[in-house]
Amino acid sequence: MSAPPAVSWAGAGPYAAALRSGRGPLFLRRADGWLLPLEVERWCARADSVDLAVLDRCEGAVLDVGCGPGRLVAELAARGRTVLGIDVSEAAVDHAGRRLGSPPVGRGQGTGRVLRRSVFEPLPGEGGWGTVLLMDGNIGIGGDPRALLDRVARLLGPGGLLIAETAVADVDERAEVQVVDGTDGGAGRGAAVGGGAFPWARLGTPALLRYAGRAGWRTAAQWSAGGRRFVALRGLPRSRPRASGRTRIASSSAEPPNSTALISSQRARKPSVDKPVADR
Template sequence: MSGVFDRALTGAECWIRAGDGTRRALPTRRWLNSSDSADRRADTALTRECDGPTIDLGCGPGRLVATLLRRGVIALGVDISATAVAITRGRGAPALQRDMFGPLPGAGRWSYALLADGNIGIGADPDRLLRRVGELLASDGVAVIEFDRPGSGMVTQRIRVETATSAGPWFSWTRVGVEYAEPLAGAAGFRVRTTVEVAGRHIAWLDRDRTTAAAALA
């Protein structure tokens, strides 16, 4: 996915092409700190509760990590893209080029984990990803996840990133409507505390389900 996707990270006009031929624009301006007030409201909602160590999974150019650091919150970005990590570090924010399913610092001690911009679809296995988030969070940690709009379902597709002149390789991704927040959370040992829609973006806060944890220890 590198190469063409790296151009998206630097603000180039890019699209996602699905295997069925449909195409949608990538929000590259938002990723680089859009001046649009609606984007800012939604990003504020994603981070407003984070008052302790926060890990941003699939951080992209690091706008959320940088925002948290400006507030004095310890934060770390993780992304598989070297370009994303370099841009994040260029903002003065820490980031690691890692597979989020591999070893990561602070596992089991993070207060918050962010999956913004639909990153619940990374790896095309939302259940596995949310369970991984559970491994990274402290027992009272919170997952903050951005889902697709209601009615989107849970659909896995082969997609690729395109520009006007080039296209990247095909890879699998899952789009997850916010109506799937509850069943995914329950299966992974979380409970949905609340969801909110801000400027057309749908965000859920997931707490660890202590009832489930207690039952597992019984």
């Protein structure tokens, strides 16, 4: 089963405007008015200490699903890693591309690229990525965690690593949402110009571990830092043959799997989501 691309998110005018300005307010709004704040300022800033600790756990070449404005892609490329960021938003991909054009001075440059693409569409290097990142709540992409986990398993190389950021609350919910801004004077209902409703999911750590366990993933680590929560999942070696014609992505450094703990953002860039949702 595969989920469709979140075209409505890709065309959401409030999201593009927020990326241009580098600030919110911006929310995911459910049909009943329930709001989830999106951390635009953090996404548009450089990777923070919590992000950096996550990136320290990455192995091999990294695929950042829902990379948004590209803070993690830029940091990984500056570290000398091979990294591809994908997002459905043209504004996000443009922003990330500009970031990659200006790496931090004095640091080694890896191979960094961004593509406007959904995780459910064909991607470069399928079946050969060392790490797939689902940061900032991107485990919710497509509104079907089981379909997303199955897709990620096919993107990773045998025994590859998935690092996902989960909701702080113990939730397991799916809903149709819209991206809205705060143009109504702070009430939060705002405008959703250019984007309709699309499916989204919110998962806490217990819910993600349940889905992952049923799908055959092995839990490698789980932790909290800076008010955010993370899970690292290890894919099992595959017995099924890979589809022909797929290119294996070479690791940017020939390191063995990270033994300390395993643990970033397609055409559907999503919330950071470790904040409680506001009720309206």
